[in-house]
Amino acid sequence: MPAKRTRASKVAVHGKRATPLVEALAPDSKDPRWVRVLVTDVARAVARLPREALTEMRLDVGTAWTPATAKRVQDFVVHRQAREAALGLLAKSSQSAGSIKQKLTARKFDAAIVAKVTDELTEDGWLNDDRHAEDRAGSLAAKRPGLSEEAAAGLLEAQGVDRTRARRQGLRVSVDAASRSSGLDLARRAIRARGKKSAYAVATMLARRGVDEALIMDALSKEGFDVES
DSSP: OOOOOOGGGOEEEETTEEEEBEEEEEEOSSOTTEEEEEETTOSSOSEEEETTHHHHHTOOTTOBOOHHHHHHHHHHHHHHHHHHHHHHHHHHSOOOHHHHHHHHHHTTOOHHHHHHHHHHHHHTTSOOHHHHHHHHHHHHHHHSTTBOHHHHHHHHHHTTOOHHHHHHHHHHHHTOHHHHHHHHHHHHHHHHHHOGGGHHHHHHHHHHTTBOHHHHHHHHHHTTOOOOO
C-alpha cells in the first residue's frame, strides 16, 4: 500500500536537511495586485509582495524556500518600505538627501538600504539638494522677511540644508527686495506700535529674531529716531 502523502512531505531535500517549498502565492484580500507567499510547514505568510516582483524574486509555486531566497525577499521588502517612506516624506515637504538619510536612519533602516534609496531617488530626480535649498530659501524669505544673511543661513542649516548651500542661499534671502521691503514695513509698524519709550527695546528684539541690522536702523530712522548718535 502506498504511503499516505502529508504536508510535511512537500519539501525539497538538500543533503540530509529538508527545505520548505513555496506552497502557494495567494492573492492578498486587501489588494489583488499583491500576493502572500505561503511556505510549507509555516503557519503564516512569510512575505507580502507585489505580483510584478515575483519574476525578479524568482518565486513560483514549488520554489525552494532556502535561507538565500528568504534573505533576497526580505531585502526587497525592506528596500521597498524604505523607498515608500522616503517618498512619503517628499510628498509632505521638500527634503535634502541628508534629511532623508537622517529620517530613514531614525526609522531604524539599515545604513546600506538608506544609502541605496537615497542614491536611487537622487538619480531619479526625486531628490535635488540645489532645488531643495532654493525652495527652503524662498519659503524663508516669505515667512521671515528682512532676515540677515547669517540668520537666514543658520535657519536653512537647521532645516537640513548643507552649510555651503545654506550660506549661498542665506545671501540670496538677505538681498531679496520683496523680503527686505516687507521686513522694513513690519519693523516700522512694531516700532510705531510700542512708542518712543520702548522703540529701542523693539529694535533689540527684532535683532534677536534675525532681522538685518541695517534694516532695523533704517526702520528707526524712518520713524524719526536719531540713529547716527
